Amino acid sequence: MTDLDLLLNRASDPTEFERWLDLARSTGWCERPVRLAGTTHQIDPGTGEILYSYTTAAEPDGHLLKACGTRRATVCEPCSATYRADAWHLIAAGLRGGKGVPEDTATHPTLFVTLTAPSFGPVHSQREESGSGQMCRPRRTPPCWHGRPAHCRQTHQPDDALLGEPLCHDCFDYTRAVLWNAHATELWRRTTIGIPRELAKAMGVGSSRFEDHARVSYAKVVEYQDRGLVHLHVVIRLDGPSGHRLQQTGVGLHPQVLAGARRHRRELPSVQSHAQQGSTQSTRELQPQPVRATRRHPHPQRAFAAAADRPADAVDGFKRLGRKA
Numbered sequence: 001m002t003d004l005d006l007l008l009n010r011a012s013d014p015t016e017f018e019r020w021l022d023l024a025r026s027t028g029w030c031e032r033p034v035r036l037a038g039t040t041h042q043i044d045p046g047t048g049e050i051l052y053s054y055t056t057a058a059e060p061d062g063h064l065l066k067a068c069g070t071r072r073a074t075v076c077e078p079c080s081a082t083y084r085a086d087a088w089h090l091i092a093a094g095l096r097g098g099k100g101v102p103e104d105t106a107t108h109p110t111l112f113v114t115l116t117a118p119s120f121g122p123v124h125s126q127r128e129e130s131g132s133g134q135m136c137r138p139r140r141t142p143p144c145w146h147g148r149p150a151h152c153r154q155t156h157q158p159d160d161a162l163l164g165e166p167l168c169h170d171c172f173d174y175t176r177a178v179l180w181n182a183h184a185t186e187l188w189r190r191t192t193i194g195i196p197r198e199l200a201k202a203m204g205v206g207s208s209r210f211e212d213h214a215r216v217s218y219a220k221v222v223e224y225q226d227r228g229l230v231h232l233h234v235v236i237r238l239d240g241p242s243g244h245r246l247q248q249t250g251v252g253l254h255p256q257v258l259a260g261a262r263r264h265r266r267e268l269p270s271v272q273s274h275a276q277q278g279s280t281q282s283t284r285e286l287q288p289q290p291v292r293a294t295r296r297h298p299h300p301q302r303a304f305a306a307a308a309d310r311p312a313d314a315v316d317g318f319k320r321l322g323r324k325a
């Protein structure tokens with residue numbers, strides 16, 4: 001029987017269709033449910049009596065449906081939405097306490113950090129100032145050496161296919177852009193090792209004893225920018241060793257501490273040897289900023305929550321950082 005025959009059979013049988021609807025609903029309308037087939041028996045260990053049996057043979061198409069559970073919106077939108085909602089609550093608890101997180105968490109030193117790739121060449125982008133759209137690249141500059149204009153006087157809308165496209169495909173450094181994406185995970189891993197090390201140094205303790213004095217947790221959102229590059233939003237929180245507020249005074253999550261962690265960028269030999277010219281200064285654009293209101297982010301926590309709510313590649317709840325620092 002073809003898939004079409006199965007589908008028509010199911011749709012023409014009201015009982016079968018109702019059951020299929022129930023199963024599909026129970027997966028949260030997953031777009032690519034896992035189709036399970038088989039039999040289970042519940043047996044009384046004392047008597048060997050079969051208490052309950054279940055077989056998928058009686059289910060529509062002979063399968064039980066289970067949600068795929070992916071966190072990737074490109075794979076399955078409904079499952080990633082469920083995951084995002086869960087992650088949102090975990091992140092919110094990590095910022096304000098509750099759900100097993102100490103209530104004084106909201107008073108712990110916290111940084112909202114955005115990690116962005118450096119420029120690999122000018123691209124069309126959406127600009128905004130005081131809520132209104134601005135021209136992409138209004139400044140009249142000489143054309144690039146391929147003779148293409150280096151300015152763009154359009155005001156791009158969010159659905160503009162030009163967004164993220166290089167102004168000149170020959171000028172854009174695709175090699176380094178690809179290398180950035182390929183190394184983003186490793187760069188973040190090294191940053192997570194570097195931060196506790198820098199903190200340990202600031203506290204005057206050996207990095208192997210850092211966890212006796214403090215701990216660092218983070219939640220991150222990974223997303224793709226219009227130009228196709230991986231981009232991270234991270235909330236980093238500094239706690240005392242028990243998870244409560246750090247007692248040691250004079251030590252905080254200063255941007256300088258994060259800046260110290262940036263030095264690990266130079267330890268990426270594969271990027272440097274493959275790049276066409278110079279080095280990929282991978283974390284050059286690390287922009288640490290304390291969680292506080294700015295003109296651009298009047299409510300940074302909300303900005304992060306909004307980022308966590310967008311279809312992103314991955315959203316994590318709060319995790320301990322640098323356990324093996």
Ligand SMILES: [Zn+2]
Nearest residue numbers: 030068076079
């Ligand atoms: Zn799914």
Ligand SMILES: [Zn+2]
Nearest residue numbers: 124125136152
């Ligand atoms: Zn443009």
Ligand SMILES: [Zn+2]
Nearest residue numbers: 144146168171
């Ligand atoms: Zn060019």
